[in-house]
Amino acid sequence: MNETEIIIEPGRQDIVITRVFDAPRDVVFKAVIDPTLIPAWWGPRAASVEVDVMDAKPGGRWRFVHRDDNGTEHGFHGVYHDVVAPERIVQTFEFEGAPGHVALETLTLEEMDGRTRYTAQAVHQSVESRDAAVQSGMEAGARETVERLAELVARL
């Protein structure tokens, strides 16, 4: 069985999420890079997501807005440093509810005989800033995001 693993070691500045998908790497890459597919997997199921901007190339910006059942909106944005199809995306990440706290996200996709190892790492400016993200319930949301992505790639 494929399981999502979330690694949060004490005293470190990063969070690492891994998962093996039963799909070729090209399919997983398409799922994560296509703006029209973002609402199908990005964030928790309870929120709807709107892609405000997603210009997936070096220097391009991205901004997504979550809207929950009460109409509360949460914005997230960043810029792309690197987009190397179908293996790597490096981008910055800022939750607009905690302005000024920026993380560097690295998504790596590795081919494994028709399956794909997905590794999403986020390194924060400080241990405190990382721990605040974890305290905010980020772990459950991240787990749901990866589950939804697994469901999406199974359909593609």
Place this chain on the structure above:
Amino acid sequence: MNETEIIIEPGRQDIVITRVFDAPRDVVFKAVIDPTLIPAWWGPRAASVEVDVMDAKPGGRWRFVHRDDNGTEHGFHGVYHDVVAPERIVQTFEFEGAPGHVALETLTLEEMDGRTRYTAQAVHQSVESRDAAVQSGMEAGARETVERLAELVARL
């Protein structure tokens, strides 16, 4: 006396460089944001620096090229996440000699009664990647960079 402090703690993913400059914050910000001034301070004295690209706004790219006495060139590039005059610049950083290793750099300038506290933090994707940067002699280069910046702001 003002001293440059470089903090590299074992097991952490970041490097923090601090210095107090005898100049108002606006002057220090101008020095770091003006492309025409980059060759006067960025990198070691022994190298000449060419600004290939420097579009200092969110999503803008930057690329600088060092050239040493032997004509050897080293490229560095990244993208700007945030540029908040005169207090903060957040950008990505990649040394082209170690492709795929990206750091998130945060420069913070704090006003202190006409003087300015400069804090440059670089957080790397891994401890190993940070330590490799330190092993490559980055510390001496960083110290020289800050010294040169102090000399420049004294002239502005």
